Amino acid sequence: MTVVESVLSRTPEPLRSVLIKHRELLKFAIVGGTTFLVDNGVWYLLKLSVLESKPTTAKAIAIIVATIVSYILNREWSFRTRGGRERHHEAALFFVISGIAVVVNLIPLYTSRYIFDLEVPHVTRFVQELADFTSGSIIGMLLAMFFRFWGFKKWVFPDELGKRRRDSDEPDDDVVPLR
Secondary structure (H helix, E strand, C coil): CCHHHHHHHCCCHHHHHHHHHCHHHHHHHHHHHHHHHHHHHHHHHHHCCCCCCCHHHHHHHHHHHHHHHHHHHHHHHHCCCCCCCCHHHHHHHHHHHHHHHHHHHHHHHHHHHHHCCCCCCCCCHHHHHHHHHHHHHHHHHHHHHHHHHHHHHHHHCCHHHHHHHHHHCCCCCCCCCCC
């Protein structure tokens, strides 16, 4: 049973129909949750060790690592029936959109730290960490997520090219029948 089938089998019927209709968005969200963990794991590892005085740099590195994981998962799972460009062209577009999203993601953290001065010694360590998490991992990530989903569907994995990719793939294994 695939991840999507597992989630949908536990979902009440009215919601299940909506999720099936938007399964691409559901899979994108699952990939996003996975990369959220990768992003924050790498960020806090760096921020609390070798890049303690450079939280924005640590966040940028973490985003880059999470973006690589995201490309692989989105290409092979979320948008596997879309796209159809040559892989190097598709990857280049993916990383351009993701690069713009990195900037979108960093704006709230930068604003929190360097415009609002929510950093030690101006505030306590707890307030600094709470502001970093809220601005970098919630606000920034949500803004970047909406931008990425729109950009990936529009330019990286457009549906009009999906026919070429679907024709070359085996049958879609994540089509879930209604029970």
